[in-house]
Amino acid sequence: MRTKHLLLPLAIAAASATSPAFADFTGGDFIVRAGAAFMDTEDSVFSESAIVDVLDPDDPDSTISVEVGDSLDLDDDTTWFINGTFFVADHWAVELYYMDGADLEADYDTYVIGPDFETRSSNRLGDFETNVTSLYVDWYPVCVESWIQPYIGVGVNYTDIDQDYLRPVFVEDVVNSNGVVTERIDRGLVNFGSSWGWTAQVGVDIEFGRNANWLVNASAMYINADPEIEVGVDNVVLSNGIVVDSVRYKDDLDYDSWIFNLGVGYKFSF
Template sequence: MRFKPLLIPMAVAGFAGLAAQSALAGPSGYPVVQPTPPVWGAGTFAVRVGAAYVDPGDHAIRNVTSSFADDPSSDQVEEVPLDLTTHLDLDDDTSWFVSATYVFMDHWAVELHYADDVSFSGSLYSKASAPSLSYEGEFTQDLGDFDTNYTKLFLDWYFLDTTCLWQPYVGLGVVYTDISEDFIRPVYNTNNRWGAGKIGFGSDLSWAAQVGVDVVLGRESNWIVNASAMYLDSSPEFFIGYDVRTDLPEFGEPVISSVRIRDSGLDLDAWSFNLGIGYKFNF
């Protein structure tokens, strides 16, 4: 049997095996550890949905209107100082949100976040006081819900390595606030007399900041869990007008006073706490 024709292919195979072993070995001959693939690197795109708890600032509007009252039943002109205090308070609400994040380079991403139909329950508190007559009267009235929509755009910085399953971040951006207009329901004073009023809102574009974390549910998984806290600096234009009927002592008839607050910023400096689940893709 002739072995010489087999020596050349056997030698080639042997050299190929040695070359492959050398390629997998480090300088000392040990196997090279392959790098961990990134889970949140450049080209990652993620969408999320979840719940948003939004808590606006206390006393969204505070105003004192000073005027002079005159007894309607008397021909004599009187100038009794009368102060009308107005507080508008908004309660918190929980709604839903949807967001999208694109990591355009390692550690940096842009995020669009939208919270829909955040219904703040509003209440009006008003007090009439005439120090010269030692008079004080007040009333409160529920105004219904103010449907508010928030659209936010952030630049986010992820500060851990792109291979970490936990990806905390901070973000800075802008927020656009839009509130649906509504009418005030009848406003009652302490003597159960009433007058109608109107309330109007504008929109606002201001700044926002956030901290959050995206948790990837495994290296082979595309599912994520997200939690974030946002501060929304928002002061949309605001108008309120209503009449107050006040029974002042020593006056023969009640005094009708008008409260008109125009071009005032509604202080909605709100905190939003969000919890959601999402899915990521890689391009």
């Protein structure tokens, strides 16, 4: 009889040692998530205008003042994300997030306004392929046993724009005497830097049932970013004969964005 009393607790201990451990959102637990990310930037991330003096086409010995302006508008896009979260203590975690290659279509608009004329043009620059990497400190306020876990987080982000998918600001067609385009000349450039900024988020993890390791995740992130833009435009001859001289300038883009994520995750502990 004594042997039977010993075998029962030993069998229970062996069974619990070989069964998978359920992670509760406590210190030492991990979560890995992946899914879809929707990036929505400010509609107009850059605009600038200036008053410049140009030669008067009707009187080469005098000048006239014209207003020259430009703006850069971006679309939105859906891409994918992956992140990892480690709970350093109950209710507190650090999260590393990466969003890959949101292709934001870019339109570059320019205008010149004079005393008795107005000229406007719009050029499609291509895609601003944007990558975002963020590091958060997250707080989970509800009890660790809950299968619905809302959280908030703050941190830093690194925003980078890939320039491989951009076209020149202006392209001029060279036409021969027969009216055939023989070549295309780049008449402008656009370059970017990267940016460090702050970020904040709200989100929720919902388990696929109580004590389940699989979960669904939804979150909304605000990204503060101001990468530097450099725009250069060679001499541009307007249809009325006015020549606008070469322009070179650098400024910061207003690249603040919202990122909305929806994905699945798996939580575990060692």
